[in-house]
Amino acid sequence: MTVFILVSGLFTGPHVWDDAVARLTAEGADARAVALSGLSGARTAAGAVVDLETHIADVLAVIDSVGRPGGGEIVLVGHDYGIHPVLGAADRRPGQVARIVYLDSAMPQDGVPASAALPDPRLRARLAGADGAGSGSDGAGSGAHGAGTDLPPPARGEWQLWGSTAGVPDAALDRLTALAAPHPLGTLVQPLRLTGAVASVPVTGVLCTGSGTTISMVQTQVDFGAPAMRALTAPGITFFELPTGHWPMLSAPAALTKVLLSAAAGEGHRLTAPDDARPPAHLRPFLLDVPGIDRERHADFDLYVPPTAQGPLPAVLFVHGGPVPPQAHPAPRDWPALTGYARSVAGRGVVGVVVEHRLHAVSEYERAAADVAAAVERVRADPRVDADRIALWFFSGSGPISAAWLGAPPAWLRCLAANYPVMAPLPNWGQLDSRFRPVDAVARAGSLPVVLVRPGLETAAITATVEEFMEAADRAGANLEVVDVPNGHHSFEGVDPTEESREAVRRALSIVLHHLTRGSRAAGAVQTDPHDAGR
Structure with a gap:
């Protein structure tokens, strides 16, 4: 049995996965939504600092519970911010994870905090300042969160600033707002630390086209030749598109369920490395005959x-x-x-x-x-x-x-x-x-x-x-x-x-x-x- 471990993004908790969990279960899978510490009622010890390592530990606890005898093949799904604790956990348990699914998320790198992927540059700058003022020598940013500061959740009309709300029903948006929780700043300013072990785990990217990214756009970035993007042509990496906004578990749960099951089976579109026989679009000859004027x-x-x-x-x-x-x-x-x-x-x-x-x-x-x-x-x-x-x-x-x-x-x-x-x-x-x-x-x-x-x-x-x-x-x-x-x-x-x-x-x-x-x-x-x- 495939076990989907679902990790949500900023301000949210397991409740956003309710419909997806029910649908995955109906398809014969095991689906478990992680309650991240400090969010949506998840309890933490009095005075405890919640940082990225805390959330990585939350995901590890679920992985380890599945890893007992009788456990199934694990697929980690990270939505938005959730990809950071997913990668951190998979890097520590690469042999127990069959696949990582990036659900409309960034591509975090070793040493980079989650704040680097936040949509508001002014907020990124403020968090960078908080980290510099409050973190210790380990760069964990614990001082900022230890001071009792959290990132407040959006009001109902502000969710689109954090990602497209295309397709989200009004009732779901109301519930999303009502259950939203302040997000611990320590999880955003502490750099993600990876040993490189996670590189052995197969990957699927699920792109929500309503957010503005398509597979063809990613292929274009690959064609530009940057090494980090060329790595996306590796055999174990696949992609899917969903024609919806940033919260597909709310706007398109049936389509998301189908994509997750297909991803677990290793299906999906594979990017290609450009070659001389078929150059990328931006390097093909101009479509008009032009004079040979020197530059x-x-x-x-x-x-x-x-x-x-x-x-x-x-x-x-x-x-x-x-x-x-x-x-x-x-x-x-x-x-x-x-x-x-x-x-x-x-x-x-x-x-x-x-x-x-x-x-x-x-x-x-x-x-x-x-x-x-x-x-x-x-x-x-x-x-x-x-x-x-x-x-x-x-x-x-x-x-x-x-x-x-x-x-x-x-x-x-x-x-x-x-x-x-x-x-x-x-x-x-x-x-x-x-x-x-x-x-x-x-x-x-x-x-x-x-x-x-x-x-x-x-x-x-x-x-x-x-x-x-x-x-x-x-x-x-x-x-x-x-x-x-x-x-x-x-x-x-x-x-x-x-x-x-x-x-x-x-x-x-x-x-x-x-x-x-x-x-x-x-x-x-x-x-x-x-x-x-x-x-």
């Missing part, structure tokens, strides 16, 4: 200058998406789609610029935005560039950076374009700074031409942000033009190199160049794409 490399951008046109010339700056790990090879400025776009505009008499920025995590938008702003000013200062004729073109995860330009468009910005962009924080990003919300900024865009390239087969979470953006643009009367790719996916230039996709790229290029060069001193140098004839 001029600078510290944080590449220039593609038309070889025969007389300047100063308008310029389009292409801003790659992300997050992209710093170890990604090749770097974004070498990706065929970006170089293809830059060469395309250069072939039509406009300077193409591929900007490289440091968006390595969702917590780094401020730094990435500063990189882009600095690159813009350096490009405008180039004597070959018409500083009054600039277009900015954002891709994917760089969408939030566009908010600064949408909210206060300078006179020299003649057009802003975005391909398959994220236009509001995804649910699993937490509290992104309000400066990076294009859905709010577009109300102040005025007459700035905005071009949105929208694939019809986009992920649901990103689609929701785009729809919100379009509704806000409509209310504000913004100058928005949409280029649809009905059968295209995210990054369609590499994923779907079809005639439909090529036509969308041609149309988007023509619209942007039309706005960029209208009234330009160099307008006469700009060539018209022959595909535009008769439009």
Whole structure:
């Protein structure tokens, strides 16, 4: 008999698993929800400090109870914060655990506290300060919790700040709020300590797509080449998706039960390591034929200058998406789609610029935005560039950076374009700074031409942000033009190199160049794409 040991996340206890436990039991499994110390009525000794080691001990106690004669194959399931005590316990009992299930959780590493994965950067900073002020030399953070401080649970309307509540019935949300408990801070600031033994245990990741992550997104991160992500292609690692929010045990218990049983059987999607025979989407050839214009490399951008046109010339700056790990090879400025776009505009008499920025995590938008702003000013200062004729073109995860330009468009910005962009924080990003919300900024865009390239087969979470953006643009009367790719996916230039996709790229290029060069001193140098004839 398979024994599922279920460990819940922040503020919650065994009650969140009631439906899942009943369903797993009905399927012939044994399911046990762990009562973590200091949460949901679980008792602790008077004056005892509750830290991560306490919760690891709670999970170990259940593992050891199953390990008696007659016990079954153990599958540890960690939801959200719960993956930290799960990993700590499995690292101490690797021979007794058949599989670990990461249920819409982060991927904790040795030496990193759970606070690093909290959704609110301000809260992370506060906890880091509490740890530094209150912890002993072991870094356990016991001083912070020993001072009697706990993380208060969310009010009913605040749960979405901790993860998407998509699909959770009102009654379940009421119960979740009523039974929520303050979370012991010591469990969040004490670093997770792993010996490496847990690496031998097979793993399944269950991604709740309503939170904003899909298997294809994880595969993209693998394709970027970071060693930690490449490890996810190991034979014992599988993945599932659930089309629901962050609390599937409340929103989709039947689907979750089916996935857990399948995970225990070793089923699921397996990621693949890229190879030369089938390069990842971002390294496939650009879908249009482009002129072989050489680039001029600078510290944080590449220039593609038309070889025969007389300047100063308008310029389009292409801003790659992300997050992209710093170890990604090749770097974004070498990706065929970006170089293809830059060469395309250069072939039509406009300077193409591929900007490289440091968006390595969702917590780094401020730094990435500063990189882009600095690159813009350096490009405008180039004597070959018409500083009054600039277009900015954002891709994917760089969408939030566009908010600064949408909210206060300078006179020299003649057009802003975005391909398959994220236009509001995804649910699993937490509290992104309000400066990076294009859905709010577009109300102040005025007459700035905005071009949105929208694939019809986009992920649901990103689609929701785009729809919100379009509704806000409509209310504000913004100058928005949409280029649809009905059968295209995210990054369609590499994923779907079809005639439909090529036509969308041609149309988007023509619209942007039309706005960029209208009234330009160099307008006469700009060539018209022959595909535009008769439009």
